[in-house]
Amino acid sequence: MQEFVYYNPVGLDFPLDESIFVASTIEETKDANFLISNSTEVESEVSADEIDFYIKNSNDSIAKKIENVHKLYEIAALKFDFAQDITYTQNVGNKLLLVANSDDAKEFIASINPNEFDMFHVSEDIIKSISGHIGNLSVVVDDEGKDVILKVDQIVWFDIKQMGLNQSGSFDPKQSSISEVINTLRANIEEYEYRKFTTYDANICQYHERREEICGRCEDVCPTTAIIKIDSKKHLEFSQVDCHGCGGCISICPSGALDYAPINRNSIYEMAKEFKGSIPLIVPDKMNISKLNIDLKQNVLPFKIEGEKFLHETSFLTILQESGSQVIFYTDFLSKGSKDAIRILNDIYIKKYGKKAIFVAMNEEELSQALEEVDFIENSQFSYNQEDERKREIFAVRLSALVGQDDLGVVKTGENVHYAKVNINEDNCTLCLSCVGACNVDALKAYPEDNTLRLNPSICTGCGYCELSCPEKDCLTIEQDVIELNSSWFLERVVAKDELFACVECGKEFATKKSVEKIANMMAPIFASDPNKQRTLYCCETCKPKVMLANDVVRNQRV
Incomplete structure (x- = not known):
């Protein structure tokens, strides 16, 4: 199979890499299976419109363009290879709920074929709830004070309310058009496909x-x-x-x-490696770049992604460090997580390099301005094999490399992205290890070989579950929303330590000294009149019953 095809009826004024099949007519692409194409007109697994966008707008030299066009095909192939977005199908019947006033309803009904849908028509004021999903929707309506459940496959709702947007299968003609919605309804009945995201x-x-x-x-x-x-x-x-x-x-x-699933952490990493020596321009699919006329300064290369809200501090830092450049994010919307991540990374980069890390451009004017300012950052390039590692571990390794031996102070996180520092009062810690059991990201670990409790603050999520789980008073607290930009932040540190206590009968070490002393202090008043019972407080699980039994034998003999 020829993997790459470039289709352009008017041709190109420079050659492409020999791995790319160049066609000037659609007929030349027939009877061939392609993985990546620059055009939706050619049958292929993936259409990459960033290729034509780059060719049309880039100020790179011809030699550089030849190299980068091939690189864009390779990047698109990597994205396809690493994607985990499995496609499923859902059966959809012709039962339809129309939510509209009389005028809108008449216009809609006039646009469909007679008996094409098994249709209910209601006004939105009687809808109480909607559950299920496309192909299996349950709509509860108020029918003169009685709840009636309508079982439908799809919903057409003029001026749709949030209730209708919660589930799949609801469509608003006011957001597109009646004809578009009808075509969608018909296509869904034939076969509705959805993906694992x-x-x-x-x-x-x-x-x-x-x-x-x-x-x-x-x-x-x-x-x-x-x-x-x-x-x-x-x-x-x-x-x-x-x-x-x-x-x-x-x-x-x-x-x-x-x-x-479409672009996971491994995919981001593999794609980002291709941007070494290039300036990444991150562009979500929804941003229409095909008609965008803008000067791309030399070395700027589009980094095309699906979705726009999934990028977090780890994915951004991966792209930043693998490229060794500042980054532009061209999007008309920022999610809560992405917005916080960008702010945090910009604060860090300004402290380290005196420059912001990420330019956000929400329109063409802002994009032009960002393209003028964006540049490489000297000594910021860093790469390591992060494949299959967790999000927090990746960020910690990368941030540690950025900080090096500098002390850059503190960066505040939050309100949506949280990092934190666990503080432990060692005097009150009995090493019961409840906090270790509570921490599922391994920020807190126990080391039995030296009876220590250790913390790696760089991977702590600040969830607070360790604080809730700690049984000791005034022992464990959490300092929320802080990252310390110094080398010790990324190292495991001993936060509590104790000696093991040896059983007073057999000498076996069975618990920490502080835990034994704590229990003994609590129970001593209760056992004050019985020295043997007091002794059991300092015995291991094997010797404790022996001491108690011996005590009972002596007592019985006296009787």
């Missing part, structure tokens, strides 16, 4: 199976019912058919339990 690792989720709710940000930012918290079990329930693929939940997830 998120992957999930429950092991590091800050909500999953915890005694108290300390996180649930993904559900908070989800514009649909694609993510639902099951509070009784503390489980997340995902409905991929209802997911829009915006990625807002990805950038807000503190631990990296959620990742974006």
Whole structure:
């Protein structure tokens, strides 16, 4: 299979790499299977409009253009190879709910074929709730004081309200047109396809199976019912058919339990490596660049992504460091997570390099301004093999390389992206290790070989579960929303240490000295009249019953 094809009926004024099949007519592309094409007119797995955008607008030399066009094909192929967005199909019947006033309803009904849909028509004021998804929607309506459930496959709602947007299968002709909506309805009945946009690792989720709710940000930012918290079990329930693929939940997830299936962390890394020596211009698919006439200064290369809300501090820093350049993000919307991440990284880069890291351009004028200012940052390029590593670990390694041996002070995080520092009062810590069991990102670890509790603050999510789990008073507190930009921040540090206590009977070490002393101090008043019982407080689990039994034998003999 020829992987790459370039189609242009008027041709090009410079040659392309020999791995790219060049066609000036569609007929030349027939009976061939292509992976990447520059045009939607050619049958291929992926259409990469960033290729023509670069060719049309770049000020690079001819030699550089030849090299970069081939690079853009390779980058698009990497994105395809690493994508995990599996496609599914959903059966959709012809049952339709029309929510409209009489005039809109008449216009819509006149535009469809007679008996084309099995249709209900209601006004929006009687709709009480909607559940389910496309192909299986349940709409509760108030029929003269009685709740009636309408089972439908799709909904057409003029001037749709948020209730209708929560599930898949609802369409508003006012946002497009009646003809477009009807075509969509018909296409869905033939075959409705949806994709898996998120992957999930429950092991590091800050909500999953915890005694108290300390996180649930993904559900908070989800514009649909694609993510639902099951509070009784503390489980997340995902409905991929209802997911829009915006990625807002990805950038807000503190631990990296959620990742974006079309462009996951590994994909970002592999693509970013191709930008070494180039200035990345990040462009979401929704931004129409095909008709954009703008001067791309030399070395600027488009970094095309699907979605616009999934980029977080780790993905941005990966792109920044692999390229060794400032970055432009051309988007008309910033998610909560992405916005915080950009602010944090800009604060860090200004402290280190005296320059911002990321330019956000929300329109053509701002993009032109950003293109004038953006440049490489000397000594900022850094690369390491981060494949299959967690989000926080990647960020910690990369930020550590950036900071080096400097002390750049403190950067504040929040309100949507949180880093934190656990502070432990060693005098009150008995090394019960409840905090270690509570931490599912390994920021807190126990080392039995030297009886220490250690903290790596650089990977702490600030979730607070360790603080909730600590049984000791005035022992563990969390300093929220702080990153210390010095080398010690990225190293495991001993935060508590103790000696092991030896059983007074057999000499076996069985617990920490502080924990034994704590229990002994609590129980001593109760056992004050019985020296043998007092002694059991300092015995291991094997000797304790022996001492108690011996005590009972002596007592019985006396009787």
